[in-house]
Amino acid sequence: EVVLTQSPATLSLSPGERATLSCRASESVGSYLAWYQQRPGQAPRLLIYDASNRATGIPARFSGSGSGTDFTLTISSLETEDFAVYYCQQRSNWLTFGGGTKVEIK
Amino acid sequence: DVQLVESGGGLVQPGGSLRLSCAASGFTFSTYGMNWVRQAPGKGLEWVSAISGSGGFTYYADSVKGRFTISRDNSDKTMYLQMNSLRAEDTAVYYCAKSETGYDFDYFDSWGQGILVTVSS
Numbered sequence: 733e734v735v736l737t738q739s740p741a742t743l744s745l746s747p748g749e750r751a752t753l754s755c756r757a758s759e760s761v762g763s764y765l766a767w768y769q770q771r772p773g774q775a776p777r778l779l780i781y782d783a784s785n786r787a788t789g790i791p792a793r794f795s796g797s798g799s800g801t802d803f804t805l806t807i808s809s810l811e812t813e814d815f816a817v818y819y820c821q822q823r824s825n826w827l828t829f830g831g832g833t834k835v836e837i838k
Numbered sequence: 839d840v841q842l843v844e845s846g847g848g849l850v851q852p853g854g855s856l857r858l859s860c861a862a863s864g865f866t867f868s869t870y871g872m873n874w875v876r877q878a879p880g881k882g883l884e885w886v887s888a889i890s891g892s893g894g895f896t897y898y899a900d901s902v903k904g905r906f907t908i909s910r911d912n913s914d915k916t917m918y919l920q921m922n923s924l925r926a927e928d929t930a931v932y933y934c935a936k937s938e939t940g941y942d943f944d945y946f947d948s949w950g951q952g953i954l955v956t957v958s959s
Contacts, residue, residue, distance in 0.1 A: 778945060819882065
């Protein structure tokens with residue numbers, strides 16, 4: 733099973749700041765990695781697929797990078813609605829999710 | 839617009855059974871793989887099961903293999919999850935999620951609102 737480790741567990745930032753979230757895989761997943769956002773009480777929403785492609789309707793402030801075992805989700809300037817939990821997910825070898833990073837208001 | 843609506847959740851005793859349904863609309867249902875993903879209270883996401891567009895291929899997480907059965911009715915645009923021998927650790931919100939493309943293992947581009955399953959005596 734591919735284990736995805738997300739860091740940090742919690743990120744405390746202010747609106748307008750840049751957020752950098754990390755996802756590390758226990759083995760190479762190529763570019764087969766996605767990022768999701770989950771707001772409280774809501775279902776997850778696909779943000780990024782294949783490591784760096786924005787899903788339909790996702791604002792340009794969200795960007796993804798990386799390949800192999802190390803991936804990054806960057807939010808260039810945090811809006812109020814971006815404070816949420818973010819999960820990475822791989823589809824290279826079955827399907828697994830990371831444990832999540834909570835982005836909270838500082 | 840894609841819509842996925844889960845139903846069938848509730849409270850069940852350990853060892854009991856429950857069947858979840860996911861009614862789909864807004865896309866060509868038989869073209870896409872479908873999945874169940876769950877989230878225990880206060881915890882992260884866990885993929886549970888996937889089924890191919892035709893229904894001919896099914897996949898399960900080790901945690902539910904042999905106890906859960908995924909199926910679909912393409913004429914009714916509905917997916918199911920039959921859950922048997924339920925345990926306390928199966929307590930979670932269960933989401934129905936649509937695969938982004940036709941691949942059996944894929945990303946999830948649309949999600950239902952989720953349905954709570956509670957396993958407790």
